[in-house]
Structure formats: C-alpha cells, structure tokens
Amino acid sequence: MTQASATPVFRYRAFISYSHRDKAWATWLHKSLEAYVVPRRLVGQTTAAGITPARLAPVFRDRDELASATDLGRKVNEALALSACLLVICSPRSATSHWVDQEVLAFKRLGRSERIFCLIVDGEPGASDLPGREAEECFAPALRHPLAEDGALADARTEPIAADVRPGKDGKTDAKLKLIAGMLDVGFDALKRRELQRRIRRMAALATVALAVMTLTTVLAIAAVIARNAAVAASHAAERRQKQAEDLVDFMLGDLNDKLAQVSRLDIMEAVDDHAMSYFQSMPTADVTDETLAQRIKALERIGSVRLDQGHLSAAMTSYQAALKLAAPLADAAPANVRRQLACAEVLAFIGMTHWREGQLDAAQRSFADAQTLLQRARRLTPDEVQLKFQLATIDNNIGHVLEARGQLDAALAQYQGMLPLMKQLVAAQPRHVEWAATLGSAYNNLGRLALLRGELAAAVAHYAADDAIEAALAARDPKDVSQRDNMLTVRAILGRTRALAGDLETGMEDLQQAVDIATQLKAVDPSNTDFQEHAALYATQLGRLRRLSGDLPTASALAARALTTFAALTKQDPANAGWRREAAEARLELAAQSRAAGLTDASRTQASAALHVLDPLLAQQPDDRATLLATTSARLSLAAVEDAPAAKSRRENALRAMLTVKSGRGDPRLLALQVDALLALGRATEAQPLIRQLWSSGYRDAALLQLLQRERIDYPVNVAFQQELLAASGGNPRP
Template identity: 45%
Template sequence: MTQASVMPDLRYRAFISYSHQDKYWASWLHKALETYAIPKRLIGQTTAAGVIPKRLAPIFRDRDELASATDLGRKVNEALAQSANLIVICSPRSAASRWVNEEVLAFKRLGRSEHIFCLIVDGEPNATESPCRDAEECFANALRYQLGADGALSRERTEPIAADARTGKDGKTNAKLKLIAGMLDVGFDTLKQRELQRRNRRMVTITALALVVMLMTTALAVVAFRAQRLAEHERNQAEGLINFMLGDLNTKLQAVNHLDIIDDVADKAMRYFSSLDESEVTKDSLAQRAKALQLIGSVREEQGKLPEARRAFEDSQRLMQPLVARYPHNPQWQIALADSYSWLGMVAWDHGDLPQSLLQFRMAAPLVESVVREHPEKLDWLKHLGWLHNNIGHVLEERGQLSEAQKEYGIVLQIYRKLVEVVPDDRRYRTELGHAYDNLAGISYSLGDLAAAQGDASQELAIWQPLAQQDANDNSVQLYLARANAMLAKVMQARGQGSASVAALENSLTIGNRLLAADPTSTDVISDVASYSRGLAHGLRMNGDAARAEQLLRNALTIYTQLVAKVPDEPAWQANLAESHLELSRLTWKKGDVSSASASAEMARSLIGAVMQKHSDYSRAPPLLAESDITLGQLQMASGNLPGATAHWETALKILEQANGPASDPRLAFLKPRAVALCLLGKTSEATPVIAKLDKLGYRDAQYLQSIDATPCHSLHASRDIAVSAEATTPH
C-alpha cells in the first residue's frame, strides 16, 4: 500500500517528540502547525504524502495528551502508529532523553523513517564526532543511525532531514515552512513564496495597525489614571492592557507573522471595551474598538477563516464610517476606514470574488489619496497608497482588464519614483520600483506595446544591476536580475532582435545556475532555470545551433517533468512542460523526424488540454492549445495529409474564438496564432487586418515570420525587411 493511500486513514498529521525542558518549543510548534493555512491552490492536490488537506490538524504532542493514561508506553506507541509523520525537537536535552530516543526507534520500526523530520532549536548536529563536544549533540542516537534488519540500530550513519530554528540559521518562520513542506511533500519555495506574497500584501496594513494599537496605550493610560470615575475592575483591566502592550506588544509585534500575539492583543482589547459603561464610550474608544476588530480579522484571514475575518472587518467598517463622516479631517481615522475596506478586498480576493475585491480596494483608495494630499510628508501613507493601486492593478489584470491595470501600475510607478527620489538610499523603495517596472513591462508586452515593454524592462534591469553589485549575497535581488534579463529577452525576441535576446537569456541562465548551486532545493530557482533553458533553446534553434538547443531543451523537460510529478495540479508548470514539448516538436521537425515531432506536439496538446479542463480561466492555456493544433496541422501537411492539417487549423481558430469571442483579442499571445491559422487556411482577407495590427505593433518574431512566409499571406507584411534592421537595434 502506498503512502498516499495510508495517509487518510491515520488519526494524526504528525507526532511531536521532545524533552519537557523544551516545552516552549513544543507548544510553539504545535500551535504553528495546527493554525497554518495551507495555500488554496495546493489543497486537494496529490503528492507522495497523500492528498493535501486544508489543515494540518490534529498534531499529537506526546505525553501531555496522555497524562491520565495508566499504560503510558502503550498509549504512546498507539499514537505513533496513528501518526503520518514524526517531528523531533532537537536539542542537547532531547538527545539525552530516553523517551525521545524510544519514540524515534518505534517510528522507524513502523517503516516510516522517511517521514521523520527534525527541528533544531539548540546544540549542534553530529557534535559527538568532534572531540570533547558530546554535551552539544542535539540528535538522539536513533536519529543518527539507520535501523537494522533485526529492528535495532545499526552502525550505518544516516543524515536526518532537519530544519534549523536557531538564530542565524533558518529562523522560526523558515524552519516551520520547511517542516510543513516536508510533511506535504511540496517544495519549500512553494510555501515560502506564498508566505512572502501574503506578508507583502499584509505588511503595510498590519504595520500601520500595530502603530495605531500602540497609540492606544496613551489613551488607555489616561483611563487608568481616572480612578475616581472608573470602577476598580475597569481600571485593572485598562492597566493590564497597558502593561501588555508596553511589554509583549512592544517587543514582539515587530514579527508581524506572530498570530498568537496579535490574537492576544485583540482579545484583551475587546474584553476591555466590553467592560466600559455606556457613559465611558467615546469616539476614541470606538475607533480603538474598530482597530481591535481589524486585528481579529487579520488573524482570522491568515488562519484561512474567511467568513470570520469578513465579519470582523465589516464590524470595524461599520464603526469607522460614521466617525469619518463626522470628523473628515482626522487622518488616522481615514486610514483606519481605508484599512477596513482593504482587508475586505483581501478576503474577497482570497475567496476568488474579484469584482467584490476590486470594489473594496477602490473604496479604500480615495481615502488614502485624501490623506496623502493633506500630509505629503508621511511616506508610509504614500507607500500604503502604492500598495493599494498595486492590488487594484493585479485584480484588474486577473480579470483581463489589461488597459485599466496598466493605468494602475503607472500610478504605482509614479509613487515609488517619488519615494526613491525622496529617500534615494532606501533599498526597499528601489526594490518596489523594480517590481513596478516589471509589472508594466509584462502588461505592455501582453497588450502588444513592445517599445514600452522594452523600455520598462530596460529600466527594471537598470535598478537590479546596481542593487546586485552593492550586495552580491542578496540572492533575492540576483533572482530578480535574472528574471529582468529574461523579460527583456522575451520582448527583444518579439521585436526581431534575436541575437540580443539570446545574449540576455545567457545572462539569465548564468545567474540561475549560480543560484541553483547555492540552493539546489529552491523550487523557484529550479523552475526559472528550466524557463531560461527553454527560451534559450528556442533562440538557438532559430539561430541554427540545434545541438545546444536540444541539450538545453532536454534539461528543461526533465525539470518540468519532475515539478509536475511533485505538484500535478499546478497549471503554470503543466503549461511550461507543454510549451517545452512543443519546442521539442519544432526542433525534431527541423531535423527531419516528423514522427517524433508529431508525438511531442500531441504530448503538448494533451498536457495543455488537461490544464484547460481543470483551470478553465487560465489565460495561457487557449493560445498554447491553439499553437499545438497549428503545429500538428503543419506536421500533417508535411506528411501529405491536407484534410488532417485543415482540421487542426480550424480547431485552432475555434479555440481562440471560444476563449475570447470572434473579435481579435488585443494580446500578442492570441494575435499570433490567429494570424498563422488564418494564413495556413488561405483566409487571407480575414488574416490581413490581424497581420497589419501585428506589423503596426512591431512584432517581428522569427518563428512567426517563417510561418507566415510559407503561406499565401507572405506578401501581406513588411516584417522581414524591418526585422533585419531591428536585429541591429540596441535596447534603450
């Protein structure tokens, strides 16, 4: 029986084994795992660890849950047998613990050695191998040696799978994510990227929220000193809240991902507000109550409890609306109301309700704009405005409203230009400016504004290059630099600048391989290297270097095949695998192997067809499916099967029309296959306006030119002469 079939029958997602001297760590890990919200796109996918659930609960925390058991050993073994994974909190205390060693042994005897994960919190792994350092060892013996055939520990060493929570190592958050990635059998970067995205989306709002909550201490301190007007229990509650905020909140809230702290703040605040007499309820206390509700909502949203989060934000909104209407010049309250709208937008976005998300973000934006106009010196509020317009742009882009999204990204660009101008040495602002150019380059490319796309990509590159030189060890900037080169290469290829495109992709691949050598487990880097390899293979094929093109393409196919096997329902990886097979089809066709080329094209069509069935709104799928049918038709024609070729080309047109209606879609991804399919079918009158539009956009892609020149449409465009001059054009 496979692990995937065993997993659902087990009672516990994991068993935490630890020394009671490390009880703090066990408590933290137990809560962190059970409250972790698994990314929605992963839920329901099948990996080697089974079907990915919505939650990791329940987690078994060994002896604490068996305090009343009369037969402790038997109960522990039963719990181990009912646990899919064993997590060992590793320290010199646990290494010396008989309980921990026995629990690891028992779990190994169940045949689940591959599902043992370690969390290093203190000491040193394998310290016993160094003279006089036995006391520092953090791995129990049962972790360091393999199990023999007789069920006892052998002398053969093994290397435990470990996340390191120590300062200067992974840290608590990354260690937690590494453990979860191992338990679910997904890439660490799949979870890390989600964590970064959500943190970036939440950072501005939660930071502002934390600052306002800290200001509550001042107001509540006044309440604490009004002893003559407050009952004793009210004063005690106020003082308790003040002490809590000045203590735990002041020292811990900087780590905004600590849901337990934020939850405690909100709970304490709401209990205080509930205790107030009606005569003590003031406009300030109402505003503070609204902030506490936002804290509650932010925790619920992070926990994936979207209905509860929405209710808390709606309650906060109802409190703030009349206050802002009555006091329209109070900037903190305007920001607080905007935060309520923004949070409701985030909840709607997480729920897939893009229209409602857009509505809420657009209600928030004028409030923040008003505050920024009145207080231009407040850079954090200006950054908040940039965050809002960025979210509006992303929602519009997801809805296919590309021109409107482009306008929003333009606003974001202007905001971060101003911030960089005011604080030129702030690395965060320059990073956000780089992302703003990246957003604009991508959307300009999609809309066919290739000159603007190349300009934006060049500007983005000019931001990442000095940042990378300033700190060569900042791998995130190196990652962005590689991607910026790839974006520029994509645009230059579309404009007919083939040699320059290949050079830019060579840069991307060099950086990607260097990052991969530094962290061979990074899914993001692995996927990027495959993308650069595929893109470079296309360019080299068009330049006549078929041998190296095939080598790079085989590497890309291997990587994407492994990624898809790991996460079968990730549409982007399936699409990338399909695109790689399509490129292989063209390469093998060029070598004269029509049969292998047809098999690769069929594979591409099958893969992208499966994506369309599961993800009907995935915008890359229709044009890629059409490209597959176009290539299959060309291969049928090469084999002398005109009816078969015609059927494939007609299918390609139908796919594009069904996806976007009869009118030509403005995106290049749809225009190119539409033009080629019409030309191959001899429908020159219908093809003429599409080709004219592509010519006007400056589209000079070499693959497109070859396809058009082999059809009756060869005389309809002037692209080839223009492409020759474009090849010599240097990017600005």
C-alpha cells in the first residue's frame, strides 16, 4: 500500500480551536487559510500529510459551523475526527478555556498529537512554571502535557509546535506560512521561497497593470485634447474622455498607489506619480468645471504628500505649488465659499511644512500666515465649522514651531495656548475622532517642550505624559495603524528623555528602548519610509547616550554606530534636509563621547570635528533653533575636551559667549548644564555656583551633570520638594 492510499481522507483541512475572546484572531486565520493558494509546484506532491492540495479549504471553526447544532459535544467530536489537523489560538484566554482544553485532549486521543499546531497571539509559553506569572500562560494544560497510556494527561512536559505573532516575533505572514508548512508537511523555507517567487510574479503583473494604466491614461488624455479642439458637436465626447482620464489618474494615485505601497514597489509609485504630474501639467486650467479643478487639486496634493513622506522635498514642493496654482484662483473668486478657502489653506500649509523641512523659516512662516488669513476670514462666515477649527489649530501649531525655532518663545507659547482649547473642544464633541485626539496630544507636547525650555521640568513631564497617554490609547485602538504607532514611539522617546533629565535614568532608558524597538519594527514593515528610518536612528542615538552614562559602553557604541549608518544614507538621499544633517552630527557627537570614555582621544577628536563641521553652518542659518544650538555647543565642548590647553580654553570661552546671546529660554536646564560644564573646565567655579543652584531648584539631575559635579566634588543632593512636585504632576503615578 502506498503512503498516499494509507493516508486517511478528511472532510476538513483543519479544526480551529480558540477562546471566544480571541475571535478576531480566529477569523483572520480562518479567512487566511481558506483564501490561500498553495504554490503550483508543490501541488500533487506526496508527503506524510498526504497529497498536497491546491487549496486548504474547508477549515472548521466551531462557532461558525455549529451555530445551529443541538448536540455540541457530539458535533465537535465528529468534526475533530474529520479534521486533518488541529490549530489552536494560544493566549491566556484559551489557556483557561475548558472547551479549548477538551478539544485538544480529544484530538490527542484520536492518536494525532503530531498534527496539532499552535498560533501564539498573547501571553508567554511556560509561564505557569514561573511564580507570580501564572496568569500569563498561553498553552492549555492539554498542550503542555503528553497523553499517558490510560488517555489522561501525563506529568511530563511537552513543547507544542507553535508560530508566534506577538510583537517582535514571526509576524502575521511568517506565522501563517509556518502553520501552512506544518499542515502540508513541507519545509517552511521551501514554502517561503515559493511564496516569495509568487510575490515577485505578482509585483511584476502589478507593474504591468500600472504601466498599462499610465499608457491608457496618456492615450485618453491625448484623445481628450484632440477632441476638445474638434468641432463643437464633439465637445461632449471630449469632456467625457477627459473625465475618464482624470478618473483613471485618481485611481492611479489612490487605489493603485495603496496596492504598490503594500508590496513596497516605491519605484513604480514614483513612476505613477511622475506620469500623473506630467498629465496635470499638460492639461488646460481654463474652460473646465470647478469640480474638475478641485479633483486636480486633491490629486496634486496627494502626490506631494507621498513625495514629502519619501523625503523628496523639491519634488513635493513642485506638486504643492501646482496645486496652489489651481486652488488660489478658486479661493479668490469665491471668498464666501468656505470649502474653497479650506482647500487653499490646506495646500498653503503643506507648502509651509515643506519649507520648514528645508530649514527655510521665513518662507515657512509666510505660507502658514497666508493659510491662517484664509481660515480666519472663513471663520467669520461659519464660526462653528468643525473642520475649520481643526485647521486653525494645526496652523497655530505650525506657526508656533516657526516662532520657537526663531527663539520667540513667548509668541510661540501664545500660539500653542490658542491651539489647546480648540482641540479640547473638538475632542470633547467627538472623542472617537482619531486625528483630533492625536492633535490634542500634539498640543500637550508643544506645552511640554516650552515648559522644559523655561526650566519647569515637572510641568514638562506632566504635559508629555498627557500626550503619551493619548498616543498609546490611539495605538491600542487600532494596532494596524503604523502612522499612529510612529506617533506613539516619538512621544514615548521624548517622555523618556525628559524623565532621564529629571533623574529617572532607568525609566528613561526603558521608554527610549521601547521607542527604538517600535521604530525598528515599523522600518522592517516599510523600509522606504524615511520617518521610520529617522526615528529608529535618532532614538538609538539618545538611548546610546543614556546607556553610556549608565556604564554600558558596548551597547551604547552599537546603537550610535547603527544610527550614524542610517543618517549617512538619509543625508545622501536628501542633502537639503537640515534636520537629518543635525541628527547625523548628534550621532557623531555620541560616538565622540564614547571614544573619549574609552580613552581613544584621536577618534573622539575626529568625530567631534566632523560633527562641528556640519553644525556650525546650520547654527549660522538658524541661530535661534534650540536643538541646533544645544548640539553645536555640545560639539564645541566635546572637541575642547580633547584639545591642548590654549585651544580648549579659547573654544570653551567662545561657547560660553554664544550661549549668553540666547534671546529667550535662558532657563533651559540643558543650556545651563552646558554653561556649568564650560565654566568648571575653565576654573570659574564661583561663576558656576548660581547656575548649579538654579539647576538644583529646577530638579535637573541628568546623569552627565551628576558625573561632572561628582568629579569636581560639588555637593548636589536630591531635591525632595521637586520630587514631590513631579509625583503630583504625574497624578501620583510616574508611568502613566
């Protein structure tokens, strides 16, 4: 008898066992398996599991299949007996489910223990053996123990075969393939390789579709232009063809771009956007309907946003300016049309954002101010329009950022304070509105940043914690929203960094580690997203600093080196991005500090010099930008630490003079700490004493300052009153 003929014939490919509280995972697995098409080259092969089928359907789910059954026990046992394998959704919920345990036990008693496969979605395997963590166990008792000869569970332990979708583990795609590999009794690597080959073929087909759509669009556009120049009798046909062309362009920029993004075909996305831009630039703006122009404006804005996300600032600006060329006349022609004012203001805001990323503060402020003027004019007509209020709040945010970069902190504070009540009002009216809730978090974040600049550390932590709570709740509401996870990790990093400044080094490192981990996961999901790359590198640099200050130099070195590699690639891609250049210099500064800590003076000097070479021109361009000022001053003092005495003295004195020219935010404890560093190195301890007292009063306990004061034998006890204030500001809980 052949192996194939000896293999039993089953009605179901699999039986899914799960707790009703894990229904979402069971639904996903059920649909994924039944929709899966087995790679053609594997179909028909004979394995220990039988002849490999073309499809995995049907898959049995007891809650779906038994909805009308009168004898659940009998029906379940029948379904188990007719199922080729058992798939168990494993979590702390299923581990305590009587039905899941009984289904596993019944399947084992059929003699098919080796055909049980697990999908871990939550909890921890083996936690039942860890005192205090028993509730985290994800495997039901029948999974953890083999069967004894009498059909009961033995005392021995067994390790079930499991795929794992928990964060940082297999991920959904690999977990699904691992289960399928087990069901078919084929190697996971072979199956994944076949899947990759199929994906490549699918992307090639999608590329062909994209090129075909672009060709068809071009033909339709040409036909439309020719038809419009034809006789009056053909004008209606020409308009219809043009509408078809623009509908196809809308598809290209919408659904097709989304599909291309899912398969990471950035090259085709760019080609689609470029062809769409060429099409719009070739089309007339006269003698077309306002509806058509509005459609073009949104399409051009979408192109600009894709390019902005990719870090292609010049190309993004071209798209936005093309949109403005259409939006501005529409807004001017109908000042009472609120919808047109909103559309034009939105384009102006995107132009301002692009200028901001280029480091052109004057141009950014002009664009934001123009947008604000349009919105304020529209508000006089419809003061209760919610979308109008939201755009006004975001413009307050953007103008505040520009003013803050100029060192005009009081003016920036006024903008941020105007933003907060608007967003509170909107969120109170619609608590489930995700974008509004996220913007309310940004309002708290802005106030936290200015509190830090004023030396109000407890208030800064409280504001950042409020933002962190909002972002974490939004991320939990929709775990698939990668943009929201990016927002959450950014705030978590800022909060951790601020907690470290207030003396909580361990919690600060935990928060930054979480930010780095999430950013790294997001970067793996979409390697082309420059925001994910930037955040993974930036927070690795900041975490590296805290690791170094805590004494973990090897980990710190690995983090900073990885960050610098990422920033080198980003700045090569877009040398005009001032933020990336500054952050790359900060990574070099951290490497310089690590080299100095390891006694590598020459290496430290090289890194600090390279950082200063980048930062000096940036500071000359934006002398009031606080991040650039702090980085440049740190670079000067870092270089002074490895120079000969005369050069070091001159450099420290120059750094002090630069810090004393700060227009506002002089109470920023980070700035005060750098002044103390320079003064003590120059032997001017008496001048440093008032600044040290000011830092102590603010509660500042950054590890670098503590180490410096310890070396200088300067007493710096814990400020108990500040710690109480910090606890009160955090609502009695330092980790919201």
